Amino acid sequence: MTKAMTGARMVVQALKDQGVEVIFGYPGGAVLPIYDEIFQQNDIRHILVRHEQGAVHMAEGYARSTGKPGVVLVTSGPGATNAVTGLTDALLDSIPLVVLSGQVPTFMIGTDGFQEADTVGITRPCTKMNWLVKDTEKLSETIHQAFHVATQGRPGPVLIDIPKDVQFATGTYTPREKIKATHYQPKVKGDIDQITRLVEMMETAERPLFYTGGGVINSGPAASQLLREMVEATGFPITSTLMGLGSYPASGKAWLGMLGMHGLYEANLAMHGCDLMINVGARFDDRITGRIKDFSPHSKKAHIDIDPSSINKVIRVDVPIVGDVGHVLEDMLRLWKARGRKVNKEGLAKWWAQINEWRAVNCLDFKNSEKTIKPQYALQRLEALTKGMDRYITTEVGQHQMWAAQFLGFEDPNRWMTSGGLGTMGYGLPASIGVQVAHPDALVINVAGEASWLMNMQEMGTAMQFRTPVKQFILNNERLGMVRQWQELLHGERYSHSWSESLPDFVKLAEAFGCKGIKCSDPKDLDDAIMDMIRYPGPVIFDCLVEKHENCFPMIPSGKPHNEMLLGEDDTQGVIGAKGAVLV
Amino acid sequence: MSPLNIKKGSSSHSAYDLRDPNSPLEETHTLAVLVANESGVLARVIGLFSGRGYNIDSLTVAEVDHEGHRSRITIVTRGTPAVIEQIKAQLARMVPVHDVHDLTAEGPAVQRELALFKVAGKGESRIEALRLAEIFRANVVDSTLESFVFEITGTPEKIDAFGDLMRPLGLREMARTGVAALSRGA
Numbered sequence: 132m133t134k135a136m137t138g139a140r141m142v143v144q145a146l147k148d149q150g151v152e153v154i155f156g157y158p159g160g161a162v163l164p165i166y167d168e169i170f171q172q173n174d175i176r177h178i179l180v181r182h183e184q185g186a187v188h189m190a191e192g193y194a195r196s197t198g199k200p201g202v203v204l205v206t207s208g209p210g211a212t213n214a215v216t217g218l219t220d221a222l223l224d225s226i227p228l229v230v231l232s233g234q235v236p237t238f239m240i241g242t243d244g245f246q247e248a249d250t251v252g253i254t255r256p257c258t259k260m261n262w263l264v265k266d267t268e269k270l271s272e273t274i275h276q277a278f279h280v281a282t283q284g285r286p287g288p289v290l291i292d293i294p295k296d297v298q299f300a301t302g303t304y305t306p307r308e309k310i311k312a313t314h315y316q317p318k319v320k321g322d323i324d325q326i327t328r329l330v331e332m333m334e335t336a337e338r339p340l341f342y343t344g345g346g347v348i349n350s351g352p353a354a355s356q357l358l359r360e361m362v363e364a365t366g367f368p369i370t371s372t373l374m375g376l377g378s379y380p381a382s383g384k385a386w387l388g389m390l391g392m393h394g395l396y397e398a399n400l401a402m403h404g405c406d407l408m409i410n411v412g413a414r415f416d417d418r419i420t421g422r423i424k425d426f427s428p429h430s431k432k433a434h435i436d437i438d439p440s441s442i443n444k445v446i447r448v449d450v451p452i453v454g455d456v457g458h459v460l461e462d463m464l465r466l467w468k469a470r471g472r473k474v475n476k477e478g479l480a481k482w483w484a485q486i487n488e489w490r491a492v493n494c495l496d497f498k499n500s501e502k503t504i505k506p507q508y509a510l511q512r513l514e515a516l517t518k519g520m521d522r523y524i525t526t527e528v529g530q531h532q533m534w535a536a537q538f539l540g541f542e543d544p545n546r547w548m549t550s551g552g553l554g555t556m557g558y559g560l561p562a563s564i565g566v567q568v569a570h571p572d573a574l575v576i577n578v579a580g581e582a583s584w585l586m587n588m589q590e591m592g593t594a595m596q597f598r599t600p601v602k603q604f605i606l607n608n609e610r611l612g613m614v615r616q617w618q619e620l621l622h623g624e625r626y627s628h629s630w631s632e633s634l635p636d637f638v639k640l641a642e643a644f645g646c647k648g649i650k651c652s653d654p655k656d657l658d659d660a661i662m663d664m665i666r667y668p669g670p671v672i673f674d675c676l677v678e679k680h681e682n683c684f685p686m687i688p689s690g691k692p693h694n695e696m697l698l699g700e701d702d703t704q705g706v707i708g709a710k711g712a713v714l715v
Numbered sequence: 716m717s718p719l720n721i722k723k724g725s726s727s728h729s730a731y732d733l734r735d736p737n738s739p740l741e742e743t744h745t746l747a748v749l750v751a752n753e754s755g756v757l758a759r760v761i762g763l764f765s766g767r768g769y770n771i772d773s774l775t776v777a778e779v780d781h782e783g784h785r786s787r788i789t790i791v792t793r794g795t796p797a798v799i800e801q802i803k804a805q806l807a808r809m810v811p812v813h814d815v816h817d818l819t820a821e822g823p824a825v826q827r828e829l830a831l832f833k834v835a836g837k838g839e840s841r842i843e844a845l846r847l848a849e850i851f852r853a854n855v856v857d858s859t860l861e862s863f864v865f866e867i868t869g870t871p872e873k874i875d876a877f878g879d880l881m882r883p884l885g886l887r888e889m890a891r892t893g894v895a896a897l898s899r900g901a
């Protein structure tokens with residue numbers, strides 16, 4: 132069923148063929164023919180953003196909360212360059228996106244035409260793959276291939292640059308099922324010999340630990356299910372990176388909490404002390420490993436990852452398993468059961484006793500106050516008041532992000548969207564809109580810092596226009612809190628440009644956008660204020676004035692190993708040496 | 716096929732290899748990378764090297780299969796064993812890359828490079844240059860009364876050696892193609 136049509140129509144047709152329901156975009160001269168086609172149909176919803184960066188983060192939020200690829204449409208030149216931060220963010224966090232950009236007509240490429248930019252050149256290092264389509268005949272095939280590449284293997288963002296004349300010209304549309312198979316078919320099944328080796332190690336390990344990451348979530352809900360089954364059956368403890376929260380439930384018995392630079396004491400010490408580390412879809416990021424030389428010195432390490440280049444990149448492992456987390460977990464579980472469900476019971480009992488001692492330290496303890504709202508307290512209350520609800524959380528980047536990861540509990544995958552790899556301030560607000568677009572009836576909360584939130588606050592206009600009742604829960608410390616914390620610990624308390632001055636009145640700002648503003652500064656009022664926010668049927672900007680100089684603990688200072696963690700203010704004197712200070 | 720998209724048994728330096736990964740010793744490896752012959756692919760491969768701080772000592776590229784739209788990129792690179800492993804894994808996972816071969820690790824390979832040398836001089840040194848060219852089986856492809864252009868093919872080491880000899884004899888300019896390489900045997 133190949134049909135002749137214009138390139139612009141092909142774009143819309145191909146998106147429909149791919150099952151796309153919504154795209155996030157912003158028009159301009161070089162994409163007018165596509166916008167004309169969008170106007171003439173009703174199957175695909177278009178969300179008009181206020182800035183292209185917002186469009187990409189919205190698509191990320193949409194993708195991470197649904198497991199489907201997010202789709203973005205931007206114009207040439209500035210439209211495309213505005214998308215670059217979002218593309219890089221998606222690349223580092225392995226989020227499947229298909230970004231379509233307009234380009235000047237083919238005969239003008241290279242002439243410095245109006246709104247011409249070398250979009251494929253600029254986006255090459257921040258996409259998994261990109262294409263400049265110069266021939267309408269190749270357009271539909273390229274779009275279908277783009278969806279394949281974005282979603283198969285390790286997911287990631289792809290971009291298709293479409294010159295305006297290619298959009299106007301007529302060509303033959305190739306439907307999705309007629310596309311010839313591409314050679315890009317990453318392997319999903321793990322090597323059974325390696326899996327067997329791992330299972331053997333699991334049977335005898337005295338101090339085993341699951342260290343899981345975003346790969347479990349990317350692999351799909353079945354992978355999380357298998358992981359839960361495996362953890363329950365073996366009784367091994369489990370920790371996760373920032374990106375993997377929710378794959379194992381926070382209420383689960385074996386849950387140690389998040390690990391890493393601001394991870395929990397018990398999780399980090401378990402990483403340091405384990406004798407078998409089973410990395411499932413995580414990538415030994417530097418926020419996790421701390422000083423490489425002293426990283427988990429006594430463990431055998433297994434690493435399951437769909438991307439072979441992640442294996443042995445920073446940490447040498449003993450059992451490398453290249454494959455999709457879901458497939459590998461299935462084989463592992465089957466094999467382990469078939470061999471008699473063996474574990475080292477005695478060792479495990481001792482290991483848990485040790486872990487429970489670490490847990491008793493109660494590392495998230497903080498000094499609460501009757502007068503000011505402590506950010507940790509605000510999140511504890513938010514957690515308590517929203518726990519059983521159909522809830523999705525996004526965050527910005529900074530201290531509030533780390534506190535959210537520590538104090539909110541996630542029972543399911545795809546419920547937690549945060550910028551982990553790139554650490555992009557300005558991610559959370561648009562991401563929350565993208566999530567809400569996908570889940571119109573859910574409670575979607577962006578836990579924000581005031582500074583990050585301002586970076587993409589224009590998207591409140593989008594939230595209003597498309598009636599997405601997103602809740603912006605701003606922990607306002609009037610500081611670039613995370614920067615301030617580092618300056619306190621590393622730069623002799625010289626607070627160079629790390630405070631937020633001339634902040635807007637957030638309640639008035641909410642009114643200006645036409646939504647609801649709430650301000651709260653007294654811990655006694657907090658519960659009622661949070662309930663007001665939840666009950667309000669539209670978008671809310673919640674200005675939660677919190678303690679200004681609170682530090683985020685635990686903290687593993689840069690360049691330190693896991694067992695040299697700071698637990699509170701008393702530990703912080705002169706801890707970070709000159710060597711650590713050069714690290715970020 | 717191994718997960719690295721390298722033929723089974725073809726590489727003793729795969730991700731499963733347990734040589735001392737922390738060996739500080741740098742090795743030189745010749746990689747043959749088969750890619751889709753599409754615009755931007757070479758830029759993507761080169762961008763990988765510059766973006767991640769890997770070395771390129773030599774790089775050649777040309778279409779080798781017109782029908783199948785395949786180009787072969789031959790890269791000579793340097794790094795510790797761990798870095799070489801990373802380079803191969805990073806190349807292999809790129810969408811337009813069909814195959815990566817580590818010719819250095821896969822057993823004996825032939826390596827050839829073509830170079831042109833312009834040597835100017837008179838009298839004794841001119842005769843000496845011609846004599847050495849004969850020993851090295853270099854061809855004279857251009858000559859004036861005061862200069863020669865020699866064409867020479869061989870391993871990079873042979874070309875280096877020829878260049879060293881020509882330098883005192885009036886070497887003016889040199890152009891090298893970079894290495895082309897194939898594994899020996901069928």
Ligand SMILES: Cc1ncc(C[n+]2csc(CCOP(=O)(O)OP(=O)(O)O)c2C)c(N)n1
Binds near residue numbers: 528529555613
């Ligand atoms: C786009 C961008 N610019 C700069 C930074 C560096 N940075 C990391 S956290 C932070 C401060 C964030 O302040 P705020 O949003 O108020 O959060 P807080 O730490 O106070 O909770 C900065 C500037 C960044 N992560 N992203």
Ligand SMILES: [Mg+2]
Binds near residue numbers: 529580606607608609
């Ligand atoms: Mg702040």
